[in-house]
Amino acid sequence: MKEIRAYIQPYMLNHVTHALMEIPDFPGMSVSNCEGFGRERAETGNEYQPFYGKKRIEIFAADDMAGIIFDTIMRIAHTGHHGDGKAYIVDAIQGGRISTGEKGPELA
Template identity: 65%
Template sequence: MKEIRAYIQPHKLNQLTLALMEIPDFPGMSVMDCEGFGRERTEHIQDYKPFLAKKRIEIFAPEHLVETIFQTVMKVARSGHHGDGKVYIVEAVAGGRISTGERDADLG
């Protein structure tokens, strides 16, 4: 199992959600508001604040879905402008469902 973690422009969330839900057996996702900055910077001198609003998406997926989900995020979240975001694939070592006691491979 892997985690796909993406930081995207807030206005791309609805379009991305619909595209991900089209993937057969899509496992679901969590979405959080976050702020941060990378190489792009805001140029406001007065009340300067370098942090830009983003949406953080976390998806834990079985190995056979990782590439499809990754490519979907890359395609749908892209506007072609600087600051579109980032996508990471992270190894998930272990996991469990609290309500049932299921662990690791039983999760999907």
């Protein structure tokens, strides 16, 4: 099982969501607001740099779906402008459904 984690521009969330929902057997996702900064702080020298708002997407999926989901996010969230965001694929060792007590590496 893999976790796909992405930080994207807020205005791209609807586009990304619609594209992901077209993937057969898409497992679902969580979305939250977050703030942060990256390389852009180097461009401002020592001046105060405010945090930039992004949407954080978290998706847990089977290993064979992770690449498709990752590639979809990378393609759809891309505008070509600085600050489009980042995406990662991270190993998830085990998952569990709290409501049923099921556990296992295949639970996405």
